[in-house]
Amino acid sequence: DTAVSQTPKYLVTQMGNDKSIKCEQNLGHDTMYWYKQDSKKFLKIMFSYNNKELIINETVPNRFSPKSPDKAHLNLHINSLELGDSAVYFCASRRTGANSGANVLTFGAGSRLTVL
Amino acid sequence: TQLLEQSPQFLSIQEGENLTVYCNSSSVFSSLQWYRQEPGEGPVLLVTVVTGGEVKKLKRLTFQFGDARKDSSLHITAAQPGDTGLYLCAGSRGGSEKLVFGKGTKLTVNP
Numbered sequence: 001d002t003a004v005s006q007t008p009k010y011l012v013t014q015m016g017n018d019k020s021i022k023c024e025q026n027l028g029h030d031t032m033y034w035y036k037q038d039s040k041k042f043l044k045i046m047f048s049y050n051n052k053e054l055i056i057n058e059t060v061p062n063r064f065s066p067k068s069p070d071k072a073h074l075n076l077h078i079n080s081l082e083l084g085d086s087a088v089y090f091c092a093s094r095r096t097g098a099n100s101g102a103n104v105l106t107f108g109a110g111s112r113l114t115v116l
Numbered sequence: 117t118q119l120l121e122q123s124p125q126f127l128s129i130q131e132g133e134n135l136t137v138y139c140n141s142s143s144v145f146s147s148l149q150w151y152r153q154e155p156g157e158g159p160v161l162l163v164t165v166v167t168g169g170e171v172k173k174l175k176r177l178t179f180q181f182g183d184a185r186k187d188s189s190l191h192i193t194a195a196q197p198g199d200t201g202l203y204l205c206a207g208s209r210g211g212s213e214k215l216v217f218g219k220g221t222k223l224t225v226n227p
Contacts, residue, residue: 040219041202045216
């Protein structure tokens with residue numbers, strides 16, 4: 001069973017379109033993240049949700065809108081796609097709480113978005 | 117400003133050689149982690165270090181956290197082609213939920 005699953009794995013679309021990437025985790029974690037990995041492999045945090053509540057919102061254009069219907073799901077919707085949005089988007093999750101230890105993340109396999 | 121600087125950026129070696137990868141910062145971290153990422157996959161945790169001066173071993177991999185908790189190193193002994201991948205260090209500060217990543221070291225071990 002995949003712990004953190006993302007769909008789709010590949011997404012090719014035209015500039016100006018709107019697209020969504022979905023993420024689900026079956027680990028019982030209560031915090032989920034979206035990271036963006038650019039062509040130089042730099043992983044940068046975008047958003048974090050804890051129990052459906054937004055707790056981290058980095059400087060991301062408001063064309064990006066995360067949605068967490070429940071603590072096992074965190075979806076990413078992108079409006080008016082631009083060429084610079086091409087990247088691999090990773091979903092991740094972790095358990096928080098007193099005995100949860102350091103910020104250890106479990107990542108999905110990534111969703112490669114190509115904007116033409 | 118990049119909080120975590122990794123070096124070298126690229127490393128290509130022959131099977132059997134030893135290597136060390138570095139992760140440096142001017143900031144203090146409450147914990148530091150190393151991940152390995154293979155093509156088409158997400159990063160996978162290798163180790164977490166939390167105490168200054170801590171050394172952890174994972175088979176042929178040795179991880180060290182600096183005494184001041186500002187830097188870390190990963191040493192691989194007798195590298196094998198299966199060690200090929202992108203090695204990422206990541207740190208969190210204080211009670212922050214945010215885990216920041218270095219830019220990674222791309223390691224290639226040639227048979």
